[in-house]
Amino acid sequence: MASAFLTNCWYVAAWPEDITRTPLRRVFLDQPVVLFRLQDGTAVALADSCPHRFVPLSRGQLVGDEIECCYHGLRFDAAGACTLNPHGDGTIPRTAKVRAYDLVERHGMVWIWMGDAAADPARIPEIAIPNFPALGERDKYGAVAGVLHIAANFQLITDNLLDLSHAQYLHPGLRVANAQRMRHEMRHEGNEIFSDFWRDNGEPNGLMRLLGWPVGVNGDSRANMHWYPPSLLVLDVGATGVGRPVHEGVIAPSLHMLTPETEKSTHYFFAFLRLVGLEDAALQEKVRALGMQAFAMEDKPVIEAQQAQLGDTEIMSLGPTLLSPDAAGVRARRVLQSLLAAEAKAAS
Ligand code: FES
Numbered sequence: 001m002a003s004a005f006l007t008n009c010w011y012v013a014a015w016p017e018d019i020t021r022t023p024l025r026r027v028f029l030d031q032p033v034v035l036f037r038l039q040d041g042t043a044v045a046l047a048d049s050c051p052h053r054f055v056p057l058s059r060g061q062l063v064g065d066e067i068e069c070c071y072h073g074l075r076f077d078a079a080g081a082c083t084l085n086p087h088g089d090g091t092i093p094r095t096a097k098v099r100a101y102d103l104v105e106r107h108g109m110v111w112i113w114m115g116d117a118a119a120d121p122a123r124i125p126e127i128a129i130p131n132f133p134a135l136g137e138r139d140k141y142g143a144v145a146g147v148l149h150i151a152a153n154f155q156l157i158t159d160n161l162l163d164l165s166h167a168q169y170l171h172p173g174l175r176v177a178n179a180q181r182m183r184h185e186m187r188h189e190g191n192e193i194f195s196d197f198w199r200d201n202g203e204p205n206g207l208m209r210l211l212g213w214p215v216g217v218n219g220d221s222r223a224n225m226h227w228y229p230p231s232l233l234v235l236d237v238g239a240t241g242v243g244r245p246v247h248e249g250v251i252a253p254s255l256h257m258l259t260p261e262t263e264k265s266t267h268y269f270f271a272f273l274r275l276v277g278l279e280d281a282a283l284q285e286k287v288r289a290l291g292m293q294a295f296a297m298e299d300k301p302v303i304e305a306q307q308a309q310l311g312d313t314e315i316m317s318l319g320p321t322l323l324s325p326d327a328a329g330v331r332a333r334r335v336l337q338s339l340l341a342a343e344a345k346a347a348s
């Protein structure tokens with residue numbers, strides 16, 4: 001499998017609440033990172049490897065705004081500079097430093113820049129969802145958010161998300177009943193891809209019913225995915241009266257942010273958003289249960305089995321059967337390939 005990570009771009013590293021005064025280790029793009037907060041709340045990311053004996057710094061502890069290695073006590077500041085050598089005459093060895101990664105908190109998430117080029121915060125996508133408040137304003141919507149670990153390459157998950165025709169088969173709780181034949185439209189604007197699915201004049205799924213759609217009433221259901229390279233997906237899911245404009249109906253968008261851990265594993269950050277029943281703890285739990293059933297119990301095992309079956313073989317090299325909804329996933333791979341080629345060219 002070719003190493004295929006775009007590095008000069010932003011990935012989601014964590015939900016803000018994941019990063020605390022206890023060092024947290026996460027591997028991104030095959031690089032171990034330790035995340036923690038300074039006393040003033042600023043989030044910090046350092047290479048999670050002590051330059052002395054290469055023990056993870058995340059096994060150590062914070063001392064004020066510095067992290068102290070658990071093994072022989074070297075200390076490092078937020079910039080990755082060694083500030084204390086408790087051995088010999090205390091001289092700081094020239095090699096005693098670790099890489100610091102750029103972090104930015106935006107849209108209610110913490111983003112990390114893993115590449116060697118200068119980090120540019122302007123390149124964090126402006127995530128906009130039709131008929132929905134700005135993402136950073138969490139109190140305006142009920143978010144069920146979390147992160148799943150998936151033992152599969154991020155592009156297999158991207159394929160899954162760009163081809164939501166699978167929901168009808170793999171996710172009983174998200175099935176639309178008695179709808180007309182699914183319609184699918186793929187389009188792209190620059191490097192962004194839209195993969196839109198409609199099931200018209202059928203009974204909307206269990207999520208729509210949880211959010212107020214009346215039982216036994218038909219509507220037009222949609223699941224419109226918007227992909228930003230390399231692996232950020234925004235899903236506008238909803239149902240509206242047959243033939244009626246979408247803003248009249250139920251809306252339940254969700255975010256799917258894939259950060260590669262290794263070639264064969266991915267941090268899958270997700271959030272299901274809603275505008276109704278924000279104070280309703282029972283509803284919150286039902287939305288969480290429905291989402292977890294679909295993602296953790298239904299998608300995850302299938303994608304992991306697919307990865308296990310493929311092993312080191314890249315899926316497109318096998319000449320897979322392609323169905324009409326695959327157009328978006330195929331296009332996304334092409335966009336990614338061209339961005340990777342451009343990044344490699346710029347680096348050489
Ligand atoms: S391994 Fe970190 S101080 Fe020795």
Ligand SMILES: [Fe+2]
Pocket residue numbers: 160166167170171294295299
């Ligand atoms: Fe799914």
